[in-house]
Amino acid sequence: DTEVTQTPKHLVMGMTNKKSLKCEQHMGHRAMYWYKQKAKKPPELMFVYSYEKLSINESVPSRFSPECPNSSLLNLHLHALQPEDSALYLCASSPSALAVQETQYFGPGTRLLVL
Amino acid sequence: GQNIDQPTEMTATEGAIVQINCTYQTSGFNGLFWYQQHAGEAPTFLSYNVLDGLEEKGRFSSFLSRSKGYSYLLLKELQMKDSASYLCAVRDWGSSNTGKLIFGQGTTLQVKP
Numbered sequence: 001d002t003e004v005t006q007t008p009k010h011l012v013m014g015m016t017n018k019k020s021l022k023c024e025q026h027m028g029h030r031a032m033y034w035y036k037q038k039a040k041k042p043p044e045l046m047f048v049y050s051y052e053k054l055s056i057n058e059s060v061p062s063r064f065s066p067e068c069p070n071s072s073l074l075n076l077h078l079h080a081l082q083p084e085d086s087a088l089y090l091c092a093s094s095p096s097a098l099a100v101q102e103t104q105y106f107g108p109g110t111r112l113l114v115l
Numbered sequence: 116g117q118n119i120d121q122p123t124e125m126t127a128t129e130g131a132i133v134q135i136n137c138t139y140q141t142s143g144f145n146g147l148f149w150y151q152q153h154a155g156e157a158p159t160f161l162s163y164n165v166l167d168g169l170e171e172k173g174r175f176s177s178f179l180s181r182s183k184g185y186s187y188l189l190l191k192e193l194q195m196k197d198s199a200s201y202l203c204a205v206r207d208w209g210s211s212n213t214g215k216l217i218f219g220q221g222t223t224l225q226v227k228p
Contacts, residue, residue: 043158043202090158103148106157108156109156
């Protein structure tokens with residue numbers, strides 16, 4: 001199994017809603033990542049979890065709240081989002097975040113629209 | 116600071132060879148990756164270079180010169196399905212002792228018949 005899965009594939013939410021994005025991998029990877037990608041732009045790193053602990057937060061607004069319940073799961077809780085938060089949210093994983101030659105494998109993403 | 120540059124768009128003919136260049140400036144370089152991304156899909160890993168030289172994988176090759184802060188991705192025998200965005204990403208070893216990928220803006224390659 002070399003797959004990173006994400007649910008839902010598409011999400012439409014209002015600015016007052018609370019929703020969660022989910023990511024799962026069963027490759028035994030110990031590092032997981034959240035990226036945000038706007039149209040025709042590269043992915044921008046949001047968070048890195050290493051061994052289920054948050055190791056990087058790229059100054060992301062608190063309306064985005066990550067959670068890593070175990071080594072296979074990564075969630076992104078969304079609350080009071082703004083229309084400019086509409087984007088493709090990509091999850092990725094790698095064997096670890098500490099070794100040099102670690103390739104990140106991306107999930108298919110959740111396309112989020114905030115109305 | 117960190118800066119990664121690559122051309123915005125390129126066009127090539129089916130069956131031809133195309134080279135996509137990437138130049139970078141980072142403080143804690145620890146490897147360079149190339150990803151392919153089709154429209155609306157996730158990036159998929161193509162290649163990785165950490166030492167100077169050429170890495171070959173079938174129709175795709177990637178080259179790195181650390182002293183020049185330069186890499187290229189070479190695509191041979193182009194096929195229509197190679198039309199995609201090609202992302203150059205540098206692994207930067209930050210103060211948190213955790214590597215993170217910093218992506219260039221991507222090069223949109225259009226392959227024409």
